[in-house]
Amino acid sequence: MDELKGKTIILGISGGIAAYKSAELIRLFKKEGAEVWVVMTKSAKEFVSPLTFETLSGNPVYSDMFLDSSIFNLQSSISMPHIDLAKRSDLFIVAPATANIIGKFANGIADDLLSTLYLSAISPVLIAPAMNNNMYANPVVQENIKRLKGFNINFVEPGFGELACGDKGEGRLAELDTILSKAKWLLAAKKDLSGKTVLVTAGPTHEAIDPVRVISNSSSGKMGYAVASAARRRGAEVILISGPTSLPVPSGVRFISIKSASDMRREILKEVKKADVIIMTAAVSDFTPENYSEKKIKKEDTEGITVKLKKNPDILSEITSKLRNTQSAIRNPIIVGFALETDGIIKNAKKKLREKNLDFIVANSINGFGSNQNKVTIIDKKGNLYDIPQMSKDGVAEIILDKIVK
Ligand code: CTP
8 A cells, every 4th residue: 555655744853762773673664665755852962973864864863952054054954843844744753762752752851852842833743752761661651552542643663672771671663664653554544524514422421429430331432432532533523422441531532521321412512413424332321310319428428328320311312302303404414333241232222223223333241341452343324343353442433434424
């Protein structure tokens, strides 16, 4: 495939021993037909001479915020590298990325060309960390990585093995082939949902018994967040309505945080008319306490406690019956439900598909709860079954969106 052909890659190189591997990376990118512009940090130049990268990329190498006049004359199209390079970039890759540069990116510090370029970059960003295993394991570094992932920054995780310092562990720059394929994957991103609005629900709901106690379930929200970020990457306007989770909000989505099923119902009803696609991954609580105690229930006041539950409204059934029956509906959205089952997975999912009047239902067992992986079967309204092998929730999200687009 020609994902890199004619594309402009800005390759940031920071100061680690793995900087020598960037030379080979440039060669691989060029072989695939990409144009490569290199930006080095000051310490990267201690490891490899800019001349190496200049020769391999065929372009001047930048490192300073303020160009010296000889480069300016050579490459007059670039006068302010942090802006001009950012504008021409289809993909911004930093390999190797040190703990220092990751820390700067995560905290908005812009004190050299590479960190300033990061702030002005509008293209996708891919970071390939490389450092000593203990540095990589340091909680500060891990927090910074987590923060950047929350901003939708892509990472190629480092490999395990012998490090330049003689230690063994996780911290080696990922294999160059892995970096290359991740770059291709990012550039191949289909924009087949642009112009569409996708409403996604995710996570559990909390049904309060008193100010401190809730009834809930162990949904992590990972499936819904994966769908929301995949839809965003494919060009959709995304509204993510989510119950309580510990996940970072995917960048570029409109995020509405809710607690209970009735909050979720209220917010969905406000937003639903805007949606071309509705994907209900949320594990909505079916029951809620009949009575809410305004004060914390004290244990000395009672020997035992019985919480009487009443049924919550079925939000999905309510919105399908509203939308499908509205003659004046401007849009007839595609509506996707999830079915979480322990037994009779397909039979029960088909029943829900029919009764809730859906276009698709995604049947999954409780094994996917909390995990990064899921094993699902997608069923369409004609009754066709698509068994999807076990894979990452990101992968499942792409397949669900493929079916919707089709
Ligand atoms: N759902 C909903 N409102 C509810 C319960 C579920 O909108 N009160 C949605 C879920 O988001 C999901 C689908 O309906 O997309 C099916 O949810 P699931 O929990 O599998 O089924 P239920 O309809 O709740 O039936 P049961 O719990 O009895 O299996």
